[in-house]
Amino acid sequence: MIDETHASGRTSWVTSANGHATFPIQNLPLGVFSPDGGTRRGGTAIGDRIFDIGAALEAGLFSGAARDAAEAASGRTLNPLLEAGPAARQALRRRIGEILDAKSAGSTKIQTIANRLLHAAEHCTVHLPARVGDFTDFFAGIHHAHTAGTISRPENPLMPNYKYVPVAYHSRASSVRPSGGSVRRPNGQRKPPEQAAPDFGPCRNLDYELELGVWIGPGNEIGNPIPIAEASRHIAGFCLLNDWSARDIQAWESQPLGPFLSKSLSTFVSPWIVTTEALAPFRLAQPPRPAGDPAPLPHLNDPADQAHGCFDIDFEVLLLTPKMRATSATPHVLSRSNAQMLYWTVAQMVAHHTSNGCNLQPGDMFGSGTVSGTTPGSEGCLLEMTRGGRNPVSLPNGETRTYLVDGDEVIFRGTARRNGYVSIGFGECRGTVTEALPLV
C-alpha cells in the first residue's frame, strides 16, 4: 500500500533527512541503539539522527494502536514489534512520519522537545535489532547457483530440484552480528584436490556473499503452514546480509549434508530493518521465468505474489584493503547487482519453509542467497568473480585479490529507487577480516 508516508513532497523538520540518500522521512527504518553510555532501546533512523521511540512515548506523542506499537518497539529488542505484525508496523510508521513531518499539526510544539527525542547517530551504537531465533539461508540467486555450480560441475551446473524447490540450508543464528565488527579468519579442515588428506589451518579462501536479509514477523504455530497468499503478513522487513564463507572448508565439509563451519563463523547484517511498508513503492512483478522453465508448483504460485513480489533494490559491494586505507583511497566498487536477480520471491521462501508445518518465529532471519547478475561486475562473491580463484581481480592501486586478505574491509550498500519516489537506503553492512587464531 502506497500512502502519505511515501509522498515525495514530504519533508522533515530534522533537516538532515531532507535529501538524505539513505534515511529520508520516507524510509523510517527500525532498529535498536544505545546513546553514549545509555541502555539499548528502539529507534528510527532519520537523516543523521536517531529518533528515540521510548522518549516519544514518555512525552505522550503516541495514542491508540500507534501507542501499543511504540511500546512494542521501545525495548531492548524489536521482537515484540515483529510479533505484532503489519497493522502495528503501519500504525507506528504513520505516527512517526507525522511526528517528524515538517508541516504536520503539532510539529512546532514537538520541535521544542527535539533534544529529548533525537540522538546524533554518530554518538550512538546500533545493535542487532532483534534476537534471531533461527537463520535460514536460501540459494535463490540463480546466476550465483549457476556459476558456482559450473565451477564444480561444468556439465550439470544446476541441480534438478533448483527450479522446483527454493533450496536452503539451516544456518547458525548465534553468529548473526550487526555491521561494523570484525570477522576472524577461521581455522578449519582444508583439503585441496592435490592433497591426499586434509589438514587443519587458517582458511585460505575466505569470501563474502552479498545477500538480501529478511526479518520474519508473526510466524506460525508448528503444524500450520503459511499459505503463499498470506506469506506477506509474515515478512516484516529487510536488511543487507553478508554470509561470510570459507570456500576451502566448505568444499571439503559440505558433502553430503551441506555447509556447516564454513558459514557459521559469522553472518553480518545491516542493523536497520527497512520495513515492508517502506519498500511498497519499489515492488515489481517477479520477472517471468525463461521459456522452458517449469511453473512454480501450486503451493508456491500466487498471482498477487507474481505481480508484486519482487523488489527493485540496487546493491553495491565495495572493498577497502589495508593498502588503500593507508593511502586514504576510497573503497573500490567490486560489483553491482539487484534484487530482481532472485529466482524465488520472499513469499515463496516463507510458503516453502512452512509447507511441512515448520514454525517460523518473530525475529527469524532469512538470507536470500547470493544475489549475482549475469554480466562481469555483477558477481555477488569472489568465488564467482575469480572463477573459483583462477582469475584474480585487479584493483585500481595495482593490488589483486582472489580471496580476502587480513585487513580487508567488505562494504555492502543497498538503495531502492523509482521515478517519482524518494530513494531509500539500507545503510551499510561492513566488516573487516582479522587474522586467524594461532594453532596450538
Ligand code: MN
Ligand atoms: Mn549464502
